[in-house]
Amino acid sequence: WYQRRVRVAMEIEKVTQVPLSQQKLIFKGKQLEIGNIELRSLKVAPGSKVMMLGRQLNSESEAIKTEIMKVKSEGERISSKISDLEDQLSGIHNGHLPSDLQGEALARIHKQCVGTVEHIMKLLEQLDSLQTSDQSMRQLKRNTVLSTQKLLDRCDKMMEKL
Numbered sequence: 001w002y003q004r005r006v007r008v009a010m011e012i013e014k015v016t017q018v019p020l021s022q023q024k025l026i027f028k029g030k031q032l033e034i035g036n037i038e039l040r041s042l043k044v045a046p047g048s049k050v051m052m053l054g055r056q057l058n059s060e061s062e063a064i065k066t067e068i069m070k071v072k073s074e075g076e077r078i079s080s081k082i083s084d085l086e087d088q089l090s091g092i093h094n095g096h097l098p099s100d101l102q103g104e105a106l107a108r109i110h111k112q113c114v115g116t117v118e119h120i121m122k123l124l125e126q127l128d129s130l131q132t133s134d135q136s137m138r139q140l141k142r143n144t145v146l147s148t149q150k151l152l153d154r155c156d157k158m159m160e161k162l
Helices: 002-016 059-093 099-128 135-161
Strands: 024-027 051-053
Touching: 059 099, 059 135, 099 135
Parallel strands: none
Antiparallel strands: 024 051
16 A cells, blocks of 8 residues: 555656645545555545645755755765674674784774764754755754764764774
């Protein structure tokens, strides 16, 4: 059901230019929620009418969304990098590296962690500079800030282990 609801909403987005996050789909007076029961059990069939309520993003909101999505994408890349560093650190702690090479490896991981923390801080500053009155963009920004702060937490935990 979730995939079908999203597929329907994405088609609606193409036609109306109303983003998925701004859509509310209504059928027989009930809002269709993600995770709701299947369309068939609601008696939604081909040819049934489903109402969409929503609004298009203005150009300012669209620009802010683009910037937030860039930060989110960069955060995903950083998360992968942190995972690699965590794996390296775990390998060292599990004795997979000779003890005479561990100091150098730990110093390299520390240096990469420091650089990653600086990068994350720049992303948070970038998010902080984005101002909007659009509630959905504020929520997207807030969620992105929270996920970016979790990256900082992961780095802090890793640096404690160094």
